[in-house]
Amino acid sequence: MGRNKKKSDWAEAKKRCRLNQNDIQMAKELGMTPKGLIKNIPFPSQQWKAPVKVWVRDLYQDKFGEVLK
Template sequence: MATKKNSQAWAEAKQRCRLNASDIQMAKELGMTPKSLIKNIPGPNQKWKAPVKVWVRDLYEEKFGKVLTTKNQEKPVVSEDWWYDEEDLPF
């Protein structure tokens, strides 16, 4: 049974990383902890780093070959606007 402290940690990770229930489920199946998710939030100078939501889904798909979906969605919706074109890079 989950402890109250553990539940609070997952709730904080869900809020800070902007995850939904299926993202949390994928992270748990990958063996991640709330602390590991929060540590991987990209900083302002880490434009190359994917958002935690995208990172978890990519790892899950790589390991299990599919992404969990919610009942209302056929495929999870991930905003791709975080990615930069090569023209935007300074090098």
């Protein structure tokens, strides 16, 4: 049961944050959780905040030097 819950959490984060499989892999390597990704979705009033997809890629590039393709 726990394993299916984890998969469904990642599937929900993928859908709500508009991520692809590479973005999910980068987030996992950075130690992020699906709940953490969902919490960082910018509200319409947060024009300064980058979308989650861009945010994950920037963090990954800063830490590892290049983005997965």
